[in-house]
Structure formats: C-alpha cells, structure tokens
Amino acid sequence: MSSLQGYVDHRVLLVLQDGRSIVGVLAGFDQKANVVLSDSKERVYSLEEGVEEIPLGLYLVKGDMIVLIGEIDDAVDSSVDLSTIRAEPIPPIRY
Amino acid sequence: MLPLSLLSAAQNKPMLVELKNGETFNGHLVNCDNFMNITLREVYQTSADGDRFWKLKECYIRGSTIKYLRVPDQLLDVVKEDQLRAREANRTTRGGPPGRGGRGAPPRGRGAPRAAPRGGGRGRGRG
Amino acid sequence: MLIFSVFKTLTDQQVTVELKNDLSITGVLKSVDQFLNIRLDSITVLDEARHPHMMAVKNCFIRGSVVRYVQLPAEHVDTQLLEDATRRGKMH
Numbered sequence: 001m002s003s004l005q006g007y008v009d010h011r012v013l014l015v016l017q018d019g020r021s022i023v024g025v026l027a028g029f030d031q032k033a034n035v036v037l038s039d040s041k042e043r044v045y046s047l048e049e050g051v052e053e054i055p056l057g058l059y060l061v062k063g064d065m066i067v068l069i070g071e072i073d074d075a076v077d078s079s080v081d082l083s084t085i086r087a088e089p090i091p092p093i094r095y
Numbered sequence: 096m097l098p099l100s101l102l103s104a105a106q107n108k109p110m111l112v113e114l115k116n117g118e119t120f121n122g123h124l125v126n127c128d129n130f131m132n133i134t135l136r137e138v139y140q141t142s143a144d145g146d147r148f149w150k151l152k153e154c155y156i157r158g159s160t161i162k163y164l165r166v167p168d169q170l171l172d173v174v175k176e177d178q179l180r181a182r183e184a185n186r187t188t189r190g191g192p193p194g195r196g197g198r199g200a201p202p203r204g205r206g207a208p209r210a211a212p213r214g215g216g217r218g219r220g221r222g
Numbered sequence: 223m224l225i226f227s228v229f230k231t232l233t234d235q236q237v238t239v240e241l242k243n244d245l246s247i248t249g250v251l252k253s254v255d256q257f258l259n260i261r262l263d264s265i266t267v268l269d270e271a272r273h274p275h276m277m278a279v280k281n282c283f284i285r286g287s288v289v290r291y292v293q294l295p296a297e298h299v300d301t302q303l304l305e306d307a308t309r310r311g312k313m314h
Binding site (some may be wrong): 003004007013015017019021031033037043049063066068069070071072074077078080085086087090091092093094095 | 279
Binding site for chain 2 (some may be wrong): 027028029030034041056062087
C-alpha cells in the first residue's frame with residue numbers, strides 16, 4: 001500500500017466501482033486503501049453534452065469502492081477543455 | 096492524514112453517507128469505530144432512486160456497507176492543526192531541550208518515545 | 223504468494239491490465255503488493271477515443287480485486303520454473 005504515499009498532496013483521479021470519476025487532492029489514506037480527498041469534484045461524462053464537474057468538497061471514500069487512483073498531470077489536465085469532451089461514463093465493475 | 100482521524104474529528108458534525116446500495120443518510124455523527132461503523136443522529140434517509148425519504152432520530156450504519164462519506168471542508172484544517180499540535184506536544188514531553196533525542200538521558204533512552212500514546216509520532220511522516 | 227513473486231520479477235516490464243469494468247490499461251509495472259494491487263507508470267488506455275477519462279493520468283494505482291487479466295511479456299516469464307514451483311507449492 002506504500003505505493004499510494006507518492007500521491008499524497010497531489011491531484012488524483014479516483015475511479016469507483018460504480019463507474020464514477022472523482023478528481024481531488026489526496027489528503028491521506030490507510031492500509032485498506034480508504035482515502036481522503038480534499039477539494040474534490042465528480043466528473044460526469046455523457047455522449048450528449050460536455051463533461052460536467054460537480055463540487056463535492058471533502059470526501060472519505062472506502063477502499064472497497066476503489067478501482068483505480070491515477071496521478072493527474074496538471075499541465076495536461078488544464079489544457080483540456082472538458083466542455084468539448086463527449087464520452088460514455090466508465091462502466092461499473094461486474095464480477 | 097489517516098481517514099479514521101478525519102472521521103473521529105467529525106464527531107457532532109453534519110455529514111452525508113452513501114451506502115453501496117445507493118441509499119444516503121444525512122445526519123450528525125454521534126460516534127464511530129475503527130471499522131467505520133458509525134451512529135448518526137437527526138437523520139434524513141433517502142432511497143437509492145432519490146424519491147423516498149425517512150426521518151430517523153438515530154441510526155447505526157455498519158462500516159462495511161458504506162461507499163463514501165462527505166464531511167465539512169473545514170475539518171481538514173482542524174485535523175491538520177491537531178496533528179501539528181500533537182507532534183509539538185510529543186516533542187516537548189520527550190524531555191530536555193528540543194535538540195535531538197537519544198544520547199542525553201540514559202534512564203529514558205530508547206523506550207521513551209514508544210510511551211507517547213497517540214498520533215503516530217514516529218514513522219509515516221506527512222500528515 | 224507464488225503469483226506475487228512472479229509479479230515482483232516482472233517489475234519494470236510492460237504489461238496490460240484488463241479491469242472488471244472492461245478498461246484495458248498498458249503501462250510499465252512499477253510495484254505490486256500482497257493484495258496484487260498494481261502500480262503502473264507511463265500508462266495508455268486501450269481505445270483512448272472512447273475512454274478519454276484518463277487523458278491526464280500518466281501513472282496509477284490499481285486495486286488488485288478489480289483486475290480481470292494481466293497480459294505478461296512471455297519472454298520474461300520462466301514458465302518451466304513456474305511449473306516446478308507450482309508443483310512444489312511454493313517459490314524460493
């Protein structure tokens with residue numbers, strides 16, 4: 001689990017089992033990969049319109065729900081105009 | 096910063112809890128434990144589809160059924176300050192002037208830092 | 223535990239991880255832990271046009287429990303050794 005240490009205080013993308021994508025600053029984590037995200041926003045993807053960002057604030061996400069945590073390259077991220085992106089949401093996990 | 100420190104600092108604060116089945120609970124945190132089992136008071140429960148509501152005086156939620164919790168933004172600073180203060184207290188109670196532990200007082204020596212109860216003063220770093 | 227050891231021998235190799243949400247991510251394996259959680263560097267997502275969600279992500283942590291397959295570089299897996307170890311029931 002030590003591999004999450006490098007992401008602390010960085011902006012990350014969290015993909016959850018129900019398919020949601022959340023971006024925020026990784027404020028902390030524990031052995032079970034429970035994570036704390038500050039200043040977090042959900043990114044809602046759809047084919048009909050651009051990406052909508054919904055502010056969520058301070059979030060504590062259970063480790064069981066997590067699919068992936070990615071470190072965001074801020075330069076790349078800020079160069080993307082989210083309103084132009086059309087995409088299906090990430091599918092939920094199916095066992 | 097550990098998720099559980101944030102949660103315990105959220106006692107008596109309002110929060111939103113979503114369960115894995117999509118139901119949400121809005122209420123004030125009464126208590127929590129290491130499994131993230133929690134009790135809330137003055138609760139508004141919402142069904143997964145969002146069209147039914149219930150008001151509960153108090154409820155208990157098993158930690159393993161929780162998807163996420165949303166807590167007030169200000170808590171982050173509160174917890175960070177608490178940790179700084181705990182670290183500071185830890186350092187001053189270790190005795191002697193703030194310079195380097197070790198060597199100094201033979202009777203204390205090694206065991207001493209262990210005795211400090213909370214806040215993981217040692218490893219982990221960060222906060 | 224055997225598979226954990228195998229993954230450890232594959233660090234710094236390129237692998238493709240298929241997740242249970244049908245996402246496929248290719249990247250350099252940086253680390254793995256006892257839950258088979260995986261750290262990947264220099265990642266690309268298969269069919270990026272359909273999945274632009276990770277455009278700005280270059281390295282990631284994947285939870286072991288959501289991995290469906292990992293495609294390994296055949297030339298870096300000693301299958302003979304693996305078979306022997308499997309028969310013995312342990313490695314090293």
